[in-house]
Amino acid sequence: VLLATEPIEKKYLFHFLPGGNALSLGTPGCNLGCDYCINWRVSQRGVEEMGTPLVAPDAVVAQAVAAGVEVIAFTYTEPTIFIEYARDIACRAREAGLAVAAKSNGYMAPGVLAEMASWLDGINIDLKGWPGERHRQVVRGAATVVLDNLRRARRLGLWLEVSTLLTPGLNTDDESLRAMTAFIAAELGVDTPWHVQRFFPHYKMTARPVTSQRQLETAIAWGREAGLRYVYNKELGQGRLFDTVCPTCQTVVVAREGFEQVDNRLNEKGECPQCRQPVDGVFASIR
Amino acid sequence: MGTKIKYVPHIPDLMEWEDYETVDEKKVVRVQLRVTDEGVEIIGDSPYPHLLEELLAGIDPKELEMMLCG
16 A cells, blocks of 8 residues: 555545545556556556555544544555445444545446445545547547536535646637536536646656647646536646635635645635625534 | 656646746756755746656656645
8 A cells, every 4th residue: 555644635536525525545556558647557456566654544533643644545556446445444434434536537337436425524526638539549448437426426415626637639619618518517517626736747648749738728728617616726827826815706715736735725614704705615524 | 767657746836827828839857956854855846747747757856746636
C-alpha cells in the first residue's frame, strides 16, 4: 500500500472539509489503462511486482488518528480494485470519527458504487471524455458506465466533484465540451464542482501536445455557459481559479495557494460572509 | 545500477506562472542542485515529465523520489 498525508484538496475535493488533511492510500493496479496515466508506474503494475508493504486496516486508521487528519482518502489508483480493503479501513475510520473519501475513475458495476456509498462520504469522479471510440481507445473503458455512475453517485447522496483531464484530441473539441458541461449541469447539478485539468505529455502519449491556454479557457467558458458555479483550474489566472468564489457576490470565500488553503471565510453554516449565499459542500466535521 | 523509485508526499514546485503561460511553446525543465551531507540533491520539475525523467535517469541515481497524482 502507498500512504501519504496530504491536503484533501489534492484529491480534487475543494468543497469537502477544505483545508483539512487526508491520509491518502492506494494500492498498485487499475481497472482501466489510460494512455496518459501520470501514475502509470503504480496503476499499471501489480502488488507483487511493486513489493509495496501491506498495512492492516487498524494500523491505517491508527496512523490517521496519530497524524491528526480529518479524512482517509482512497486515491492514486482506482479504489474499487481494493474495495474489500477499503471497506475494512473505512468502517474503522468512521468509528474513529474520520470522514472517508475517494478519487475514482467511476468505472464500476452499479452495485459496487452502492456498496461504497454505505461507507463513503465524498468522491471525486473523473469524466475523462464523452462516449465514443476515441474514449475507448485512450482509456480502455466505456464512458457510458462513468456517466451512469456519476448520476448514481448523486442519487446515493455522496458529496460529488468531477474532474476532466483536458486532453487534446480526446475531449477538447466543442462538441465534447458542450456535452460534458451540459451533462454535469443538467444531471448532477450546477453546484457540482468541475475541475478542469491540464494534460501534460506522459506515459504512452508523450507525442501529444500540452493542453493550450486557449483550450483551457474554452473549456472553462463552456462550463460557465452551462451554468456551472464552481469551475476550477490550477494554471490559469496565476492560481486564482483555484479559489472558491461565492456564485452570488463573487467574494473569495476560500483562497488557496496551490493545494494549500490560505484563507477560509465561510461561516459555520458554509455561507458567504458577505451575502449569506450558501456554498454547496461539506464544510463542518461530519461525525 | 538500478534506480529505486520512492514515492513522497511533497516535492518543491519549481515551475513559475510564466512557465505555464508558455508551456505549449517551450519545453521547460527546471532543476535545482543542493549540496547536502549525503551528496548532491537534484530537484527537478517540468510540465514534460518524460523529459525530466530522461535527464535524471542519465545520472543513474541510487534513488529517485516522485510524487503521485491524486
